[in-house]
Amino acid sequence: MRIYQAFVGLCVTLSLNACGSxxxxxxxxxxxxxxxxxxxxxxxxxxxxxxxxxxxKLNRDATVAGVDADKNGVxxxxxxxxxxxxxxxxxxxxxxxxxxxxxxxxxxxTADQSALLAASKLIANAAACSHxxxxxxxxxxxxxxxxxxxxxxxTRFQAYNKFSAALNGTxxxxxxxxxxxx
Amino acid sequence: xxxQTNMKVQITRCIVGLLLIGLCNLGRSQSYSNSLCLPVGYTxxxxxxxxxxxxxxxxxxxxxxxxxxxxxKSEPIQYETFYNTTxxxxxxxxxxxxxxxxxxxxHEIDSSGELESRFEFFxxxxxxxxxxxxRVINFYPSAGLLFEQLYTQITSKLMDAIAYLSSHPPTEAxxxxxxxxLSTLALQRQKLILVAxxxxxxxxxxxxxxxxxxxxxxxxKVVHVAPASPTLRGDDALAFIDLVINGLxxxxxxxxxxxxxxxxxxxxxxxxxxGHTLVGTYLDPSRGGRTRVKSLIDVALDxxxxxxxxxxxxxxxxxxxxTLTWDxxxxxxxHTVEPNGAHSFYGSRAGKVGYLDVDNIVGLGxxxxxxxxxxxxxxTGIYHVGINNYARATGRKATVQVSTSxxxxxxxxxLDVGPERGSSGDATPVQxxxxxxxxxxxxxxxxxxxx
Numbered sequence: 084m085r086i087y088q089a090f091v092g093l094c095v096t097l098s099l100n101a102c103g104s105x106x107x108x109x110x111x112x113x114x115x116x117x118x119x120x121x122x123x124x125x126x127x128x129x130x131x132x133x134x135x136x137x138x139x140k141l142n143r144d145a146t147v148a149g150v151d152a153d154k155n156g157v158x159x160x161x162x163x164x165x166x167x168x169x170x171x172x173x174x175x176x177x178x179x180x181x182x183x184x185x186x187x188x189x190x191x192x193t194a195d196q197s198a199l200l201a202a203s204k205l206i207a208n209a210a211a212c213s214h215x216x217x218x219x220x221x222x223x224x225x226x227x228x229x230x231x232x233x234x235x236x237x238t239r240f241q242a243y244n245k246f247s248a249a250l251n252g253t254x255x256x257x258x259x260x261x262x263x264x265x
Numbered sequence: 266x267x268x269q270t271n272m273k274v275q276i277t278r279c280i281v282g283l284l285l286i287g288l289c290n291l292g293r294s295q296s297y298s299n300s301l302c303l304p305v306g307y308t309x310x311x312x313x314x315x316x317x318x319x320x321x322x323x324x325x326x327x328x329x330x331x332x333x334x335x336x337x338k339s340e341p342i343q344y345e346t347f348y349n350t351t352x353x354x355x356x357x358x359x360x361x362x363x364x365x366x367x368x369x370x371x372h373e374i375d376s377s378g379e380l381e382s383r384f385e386f387f388x389x390x391x392x393x394x395x396x397x398x399x400r401v402i403n404f405y406p407s408a409g410l411l412f413e414q415l416y417t418q419i420t421s422k423l424m425d426a427i428a429y430l431s432s433h434p435p436t437e438a439x440x441x442x443x444x445x446x447l448s449t450l451a452l453q454r455q456k457l458i459l460v461a462x463x464x465x466x467x468x469x470x471x472x473x474x475x476x477x478x479x480x481x482x483x484x485x486k487v488v489h490v491a492p493a494s495p496t497l498r499g500d501d502a503l504a505f506i507d508l509v510i511n512g513l514x515x516x517x518x519x520x521x522x523x524x525x526x527x528x529x530x531x532x533x534x535x536x537x538x539x540g541h542t543l544v545g546t547y548l549d550p551s552r553g554g555r556t557r558v559k560s561l562i563d564v565a566l567d568x569x570x571x572x573x574x575x576x577x578x579x580x581x582x583x584x585x586x587x588t589l590t591w592d593x594x595x596x597x598x599x600h601t602v603e604p605n606g607a608h609s610f611y612g613s614r615a616g617k618v619g620y621l622d623v624d625n626i627v628g629l630g631x632x633x634x635x636x637x638x639x640x641x642x643x644x645t646g647i648y649h650v651g652i653n654n655y656a657r658a659t660g661r662k663a664t665v666q667v668s669t670s671x672x673x674x675x676x677x678x679x680l681d682v683g684p685e686r687g688s689s690g691d692a693t694p695v696q697x698x699x700x701x702x703x704x705x706x707x708x709x710x711x712x713x714x715x716x
Contacts, residue, residue, distance in 0.1 A: 125375035128405030129383075137400040143382065185320065196676050197714050203319050204672070207346070210323040211330075219331045220536075223544040224394070226324050231388035237364070240384050244360050247318050250348050252442045254310075255319075256673030257326060257344040259303075 139164045141235050147189050147242045156183045161232060176265045177212045178229055183264075184209040185233040189242045193249040202246070203255040211262030301584035301711060302638035302670040306340035307566065308455040309333065310447075312347050312465030312472070314491070314543060315427050315509075316360055316391065322346050325543045329460060332548060332559055337566045343455075345673055347443050349435075349468045351426045359429075363391065363422050370415040374408055390419045393538045394545075420539060424512045427464050427493045437592065440471055442677045445666040447476045448631045449588040452580040452623060456569040457485040460562065462543045463509070466494040473498040480572040486565035490547050490558055495520045499565065502547060502557045504531045506540035526557055580623045583635025584643050585669045585700065585713050587650055594628035595658025597682050599665070600694040601634045604646025604702075609634055611655075612691060618644050626655075636702075638670070643711060645702050651694030654682040665697045667715050675700070676715030 122128050132138045142149040142160040149158040161182045165175050184205040191202040213222040234243045311329060313322035323346060330344050351359040367390055371381035380386060389398050393416060402409045450457060457476065461469035466489050473487050487499035491510050503510060504526040514521050530553035537545030547554040572579075580586070589599040599621065600610040609616035611624045623633035637643050652663050661682045667675040676698060683695050699716045 122405045124377075125401065125405055125408045125411075126377040126379045128401045128408060129375070129379055131404045132400050135404075137403075138397055141385070181320075188319070197716065200675065203323075203348075206320050207323045207326075210320060210327045213324075214327045214331055218550075219328050219548065220544065220550065223324050223328060226320060227388070227392060227394060228396070230318065230320050231385040234388065235383065235385045237382070237384060240364060240387065241361075243318065244364075247350055247360075250319055251350040252348070252439055253677070254345050254347050254443065254446050254674045255323070256346075256671075257323070257330060259671055 139232060141232060143236050145236075145238060147239055148186065151186075155179075156186060158182070158186065158233070161229070164232065165229075171216075174216045174225075177209070177216045177263065178225060180212055180264050181209040181226055181229045182233055185230055185243075188246045189234070189239055191246055193245055199246070199249055200253065200255065203250055203253065207255050208258050208262035208264070211258050211260075212264070215261035215263060300638045301640055301643060302582045303341060303343065305454050305571075305582060306456070307337055307342040307569065308450050308457050309342050309344045310347050310457060310459045310469075310472070311344070312459065312461035312469040313349060314463030314465055314541075315351050315423055315430075315493070316363070319346075319348060322348055325462065328544045328548050329562075332555065333562055333566075343671075345446075347446070347459075347465075347468065347472065349439075349465060351430060351464060359426050363387075363419060366418055366422055367391075367415070370411075370418060374411040374415070390415050392542070392545075393420075394536075416538070420508060420512070423509055423539075424516060427509070428513060428516065430464055430467060431493065431495070434467060434471075440468075440475070441590075441592075441662075441664045441679055442666065442674075443468070443472055444475050445588055445590045445631070445664045445677065446668070446674055447472055448479065448590055449580075449586060449633070449666065449668055451476055451480045451484070451572055452588075452631060452633055453582050453586070454572050454579060456571055458488065458562065458565050458569065459485065460488045460490065461492070462490045462547070463541065464493050466490075466492040466497075470494055470496060470498050483568070483570040484572040486569055488558070488561045488565050489522075490543060491541055492522055497522060500561045502526055502554065502561060504540055504546060504554055506531060506533045507546070508539050509541040526554055530554070530557070580631075580633040581620070581635045582638065582670055583619060584638050584640075584711065585636050585667060585675070585702070587634040587700075588630075588666050588668070589632040589652060589663060590630035590666075591658060591661045591663040591682060592629070593658070593661050595661055595682075596626040596628075596655040597630070597632070597658045597661065597663055598624075598653045598655050598691075598694070599632040599634060600651040600653060600691070602649040602651075604644045604648065610691060610694075612688075618642060628658075640709070640711070643702065645704050645711075648700040648702065650697045650700060652680075652682060652697055653690035653694040654685050655687060655690070656685055658682050659685050667698070667700055667713075669713050672713070675713055 142158055152159055157179055165178045187205055188202045192198045213226050234240055311326040326344050326346050335342055367387040368381045374380055389395055398412050459469045469487055476485050489497050489501035491507055492501050501522055503522055503524045505524045505528045510521050540546050547558055591597045598611050602608050603616045603618050605617045607616035609621045614621040619634055619636040621634045625632050662679055663682045664679045666677045678697050701714045703712045
């Protein structure tokens with residue numbers, strides 16, 4: 084156990100070092116001015132990132148569904164986040180479709196097989212739509228981003244995990260066309 | 266009982282004979298101007314990797330479709346996910362344990378509890394994609410090492426999960442739905458290419474072993490990507506930089522194949538530090554793994570042959586189909602009562618809408634009913650589906666699965682076949698499910714659901 088943990092740690096470190104600082108293309112320094120107070124803890128860093136707009140402002144209430152005032156099947160905070168992106172309207176529509184599909188999965192009745200399979204079909208359609216409107220790598224990243232923003236609390240994780248477990252052993256197909264709803 | 270069974274065999278032979286001269290084949294040889302069915306071709310079955318959510322599994326399959334295309338040699342390729350989770354306990358995925366690791370490590374990074382409450386960081390630690398984590402580190406570089414320790418521990422858990430699954434493989438019950446789907450595709454003469462990633466290789470191996478016995482090695486091929494399995498059923502692609510699979514080798518918990526993609530062909534990248542994900546590493550257009558995977562898929566597709574029809578083992582494509590399998594010897598019968606009241610079963614195969622084109626009186630199944638592909642023939646309403654333990658199957662479990670031609674599986678039920686009832690059970694089979702077929706008056710589009 085310790086041998087391979089050490090192996091993984093070494094490899095992660097090497098892979099990061101091999102590619103430079105280990106940071107992404109973003110600046111490794113915070114966009115704070117010289118007069119900003121020194122950040123001394125992770126929570127201060129999180130709050131600073133929140134204040135700077137570096138992290139999306141997400142609903143974290145105790146419910147699975149969150150707040151959806153416009154009743155479009157997508158949490159309002161996700162709608163707002165997608166709207167701020169520089170992507171094309173067609174691409175944003177694909178992201179909204181993905182958010183809808185994941186929200187539908189979160190709230191699906193896992194005891195209802197028809198509902199489960201319908202939910203998996205929505206996800207397959209949304210994934211196909213994203214790939215129709217972005218290149219392969221970007222589509223995957225965008226889908227992962229919407230997923231992590233939608234499943235952003237322990238309660239939502241537990242609901243999503245229950246949904247995944249209920250689909251174990253099933254099959255679902257990709258749509259014949261691009262799968263886009265809009 | 267023997268007389269009844271003998272009569273049944275005679276009827277079966279008669280029907281098979283009629284099938285052979287084409288009189289009973291309602292669907293396969295006919296073409297409809299308003300067909301509800303896709304033509305026969307290839308099915309690209311994808312067996313997803315460890316801890317893939319359904320979205321991740323679908324995303325991987327779409328990426329493979331981007332790579333492979335929607336047709337091969339002028340025949341359509343249908344893409345289907347054979348979804349599997351990692352958990353060892355029914356109703357769980359094993360991901361709960363990883364979430365606990367995340368919470369514990371996150372608490373060490375931030376004792377206020379703020380970080381552990383934000384599960385978007387959990388998903389990043391699982392995938393190795395660090396957009397938001399890096400933004401926090403940018404403000405507080407001292408947290409960088411702690412985040413790296415988090416990623417390392419999660420990756421170790423990932424290997425633990427695969428190793429556990431390898432040593433504690435799923436039961437036959439876990440495979441039942443996949444097997445029934447494969448049976449349906451095989452008897453409808455689809456050529457099968459099974460592509461697996463990571464733990465999915467364990468499931469793909471089982472799927473291959475199950476279906477190759479029915480259709481032969483020429484009609485099913487496997488491509489292994491990052492195989493976590495000790496054995497292979499086809500060619501594989503395994504990168505030197507794959508920390509997860511190579512970590513398994515070092516761990517020694519399970520044997521894995523040797524690497525065959527060098528670091529010069531597929532170098533490490535920060536976009537996927539694990540070197541293991543399907544889309545982030547093996548299908549990354551900027552590196553060589555993608556070309557290797559494409560080559561393996563092309564070779565497999567090129568080698569595939571259409572399953573050779575044999576008496577009573579070839580079924581037709583239908584607007585929807587019903588497949589019955591069971592887990593041993595004996596004779597279990599599939600009964601379908603159409604909305605018009607027509608009863609399709611071994612004693613009267615033809616309904617008004619569909620036909621029981623595969624009957625099995627020996628064991629395992631399949632039995633297969635298909636509904637017409639002709640929109641003018643397909644009737645709306647409720648189709649009642651039942652089974653009857655005709656003989657020698659007491660104690661068996663049956664699996665009944667409904668699929669549509671272009672929508673895949675609609676529903677699956679597994680149930681006890683009930684007591685042996687012979688032909689006395691023909692009039693009152695055990696009810697399994699109802700299939701509702703409706704038609705939108707505006708679009709004339711049919712919808713199907715299982716209840």
